[in-house]
Amino acid sequence: MSKRTFLVLVVVALLAAAAGYLWWRDNHDQLPDYIASGNGRIEAEEVQVATKYAGRVAEVLVNEGDMVAAGQVLARMDTAELRASLAAAKASIAQAQENVIEARAQIVQRQSELKYAEEELARAETLVAKGHISKQLADQRRTDRDTARAALEAARARLASTQRAVEAAEAQAELIQTQIDDSTLTAPRDGRVQYRLAEPGEVLASGGRVITLLDLTDVYMTIFLPTAQIGRLLVGSEARIILDAVPQFVIPAQVSFISAEAQFTPREVETRSEREKLMFRIKVKIAPELLREHIEKVRSGLPGEAYVMLGGGNTWPERFAVNLPPADGQ
Numbered sequence: 137m138s139k140r141t142f143l144v145l146v147v148v149a150l151l152a153a154a155a156g157y158l159w160w161r162d163n164h165d166q167l168p169d170y171i172a173s174g175n176g177r178i179e180a181e182e183v184q185v186a187t188k189y190a191g192r193v194a195e196v197l198v199n200e201g202d203m204v205a206a207g208q209v210l211a212r213m214d215t216a217e218l219r220a221s222l223a224a225a226k227a228s229i230a231q232a233q234e235n236v237i238e239a240r241a242q243i244v245q246r247q248s249e250l251k252y253a254e255e256e257l258a259r260a261e262t263l264v265a266k267g268h269i270s271k272q273l274a275d276q277r278r279t280d281r282d283t284a285r286a287a288l289e290a291a292r293a294r295l296a297s298t299q300r301a302v303e304a305a306e307a308q309a310e311l312i313q314t315q316i317d318d319s320t321l322t323a324p325r326d327g328r329v330q331y332r333l334a335e336p337g338e339v340l341a342s343g344g345r346v347i348t349l350l351d352l353t354d355v356y357m358t359i360f361l362p363t364a365q366i367g368r369l370l371v372g373s374e375a376r377i378i379l380d381a382v383p384q385f386v387i388p389a390q391v392s393f394i395s396a397e398a399q400f401t402p403r404e405v406e407t408r409s410e411r412e413k414l415m416f417r418i419k420v421k422i423a424p425e426l427l428r429e430h431i432e433k434v435r436s437g438l439p440g441e442a443y444v445m446l447g448g449g450n451t452w453p454e455r456f457a458v459n460l461p462p463a464d465g466q
Contacts, residue, residue, distance in 0.1 A: 170450045172369070173443045174359025174418070178379065180436040181354035183327060185347040187213055188318045193338045193346065200332050203431070204323045204349065211334070211346045213319035218312055225309035232302040239295035246288035253281040327351045330436075352434040353424040356392065357442045360399060360415040368446035369394060375420040376456045379440035386459045388426070391444055393419035420444060429463040 167173060187193075192214040198204060260277040263269040327349035334346045357377055361369065375389040398414035420442040427434055443456060 167443070168450070168453065170368075170446045171443055171453075171456075172361050172365040172446055173441055174361055175439070175441050176357040176359045176420075178355060178357055178377075178436050178438045178440065180350040180352055180434070182330070183324060183349040183351055184345050185210055185321050185323065185349060186343050186345045187321065187340050188342065189213070189315055190340065190342045190344070191215075191319065193334050193336050193340060195336050196332060196334065196346065198329050198332070198347065200329050202329045204327060204329060206323055206325045208323045209320055210323055210329075211321045213321070213340075215316050215319045218316050218319065222309060222312040222316065225305060225312055228305040229302060229309060232298060232305050235298040236295065236302060239291060239298045242291040243288065243295060246284065246291045250281070250284040250288050253277070253284040257281045321346055323349060325349070325351055326353065328434075350436055352431055353427045354421075355427055355434060355436070356419045356421040357389070357440065359418050359420065359442045359444075361418055361444075363398070363414045363416070365446060366394065366416040366418075369418070369444060373448075374445045374452075376443045376452065376458075377420060377422065377440055378443070379438045381438050381440075382461070384459065385461055386456055387422060388458045389420045389422045389442065391418060392421035393417075418442075418444065426460075430461065432464045433461060 194212045194214045196211045198208075198210050204210065257274070257277040257280070260269060260274040264271055264274045329347060330350045331348040332346075333348060334340060334344065340346070369391060371391055371394055373391040375391055377387040377389050379385070379387070395417040397416075399417055445452070
């Protein structure tokens with residue numbers, strides 16, 4: 137065999153190998169018509185932990201990257217002024233309660249005075265009937281009785297007023313205590329600290345953000361699919377996620393959201409080709425119980441590809457068989 141013939145055979149073999157690889161790759165990557173795919177990034181639901189009232193940050197107890205549990209204290213606001221106001225409110229309650237005691241004592245006194253005035257009036261009326269005293273003196277006793285009765289009603293009204301003052305003071309104290317309680321910022325749910333947005337000593341306005349949490353049990357990937365595929369997709373359809381960082385793993389998921397409106401919509405859609413270009417936003421969500429099993433491995437922002445099943449009654453190709461890393465702690 138000549139050298140030239142050998143070189144020709146080598147070139148032909150290389151071309152055949154290249155063609156075979158391209159054919160294998162195209163057929164390996166080609167999806168069945170009942171599976172659609174889109175690129176996206178793993179996202180987790182963000183939870184903003186903010187102060188309800190304006191104030192100074194006293195301490196921040198967590199750092200970025202920390203895992204926190206629901207109810208865990210994340211930060212505290214300075215409550216010195218509020219505690220002083222609470223002390224003043226409690227003093228007002230004590231004063232109002234003393235006024236209630238005094239008002240009740242006055243009622244007892246006025247009741248006694250009224251009873252005495254009624255007895256004096258009864259004696260005076262008896263003596264007038266017998267002619268022992270003048271009618272003018274009996275009228276005076278009647279006036280004393282009416283005055284005592286009015287004083288009793290005034291005392292009762294004062295008691296009601298002082299009781300309302302106690303209620304108002306208690307409500308004020310409860311309000312201040314609520315503000316103090318709200319100054320302790322806790323995690324509303326389990327998650328990971330993504331950002332520490334404020335430091336001790338900073339003065340924040342009402343609603344000022346202190347911590348951003350990621351809820352690692354609410355993780356999804358957003359993709360976009362064209363009109364031709366969106367009509368065959370249902371909420372609840374099966375899905376798979378494969379991340380670029382760990383392509384050996386296939387993560388099961390489910391379609392949780394399909395946008396009712398197209399994205400990138402032209403102002404006027406007049407032709408079929410334009411309608412086919414319309415893209416709809418889809419959310420592919422990972423089951424919370426699966427995320428809890430791998431909570432330490434969950435990372436937001438990782439790029440990858442999501443695959444969704446169009447219609448029903450089909451099965452996933454072998455390369456989309458679920459394959460997960462070991463659960464945390466195993």
